[in-house]
Amino acid sequence: MSENVNIDLSGEINATVEKKGFQKYVNEVELLLQHVRSGAGPALLMGVLASRRPWTQFVATDNFKAPPSLPRLSRRFYRNVEYFQANYLMVFLGLFAYCLITTPLLLIAMVASFFGYRKLTSGPNTWKIGGWELTKPQQYAVGAAGSMALCWLAGAGAVLFWVLGATVTVVALHASFFDAEALPASDDPEQFPMIEQV
Numbered sequence: 001m002s003e004n005v006n007i008d009l010s011g012e013i014n015a016t017v018e019k020k021g022f023q024k025y026v027n028e029v030e031l032l033l034q035h036v037r038s039g040a041g042p043a044l045l046m047g048v049l050a051s052r053r054p055w056t057q058f059v060a061t062d063n064f065k066a067p068p069s070l071p072r073l074s075r076r077f078y079r080n081v082e083y084f085q086a087n088y089l090m091v092f093l094g095l096f097a098y099c100l101i102t103t104p105l106l107l108i109a110m111v112a113s114f115f116g117y118r119k120l121t122s123g124p125n126t127w128k129i130g131g132w133e134l135t136k137p138q139q140y141a142v143g144a145a146g147s148m149a150l151c152w153l154a155g156a157g158a159v160l161f162w163v164l165g166a167t168v169t170v171v172a173l174h175a176s177f178f179d180a181e182a183l184p185a186s187d188d189p190e191q192f193p194m195i196e197q198v
Contacts, residue, residue, distance in 0.1 A: 048085070048086050049089065049090070050086075051085070051086045052086035052087055052090060060182075062182075063182040064178055065177065065179045067176065067177070076179070077175045077176055079180040080174065080175035080176075083180075083183055084174070088171045091170055091171070092167045095163050095170075099159045099162065099163055103154070103159055106159055108154070109151050116146070120139060127139055127142070
């Protein structure tokens, strides 16, 4: 009745441990940076921008109405953010370009930082400070510190908070007051189910 079964269990096991919390976020950012470094960043951006909705639909004043209830506000907000995400990205990029044009010192600082980074990554550069030769990571650290100092002097912090604040305000107001029922029906009606009180 009983048979001896021999199973070969030799080999290597590569178990991936699911990351949680902050480590999961760091891994996702590292993966995104790998895609950007490999040249997929512009393709990803173009893919998002290709889903842009017509501006006439985005700014149609007939569709702006106050939400009748809090559950509908929630559903409307999520539906609009999902539907108009490329338009919201364009609003952010437009506000960012406006800040660069109206703050020429920041534009100069960003261009100088970009060309400094290109010079640093263009080849085997050796920097000597005093009698010490800097390694590549030390060169990157000096370049990053110089770039951050230059951007701080140009007022990048104020511009960043202004752009983010203006973008969040515009997106929140548009997504809250644009009537989602005026949009074409989505493929999945349960994607944003109605939240109701019981």
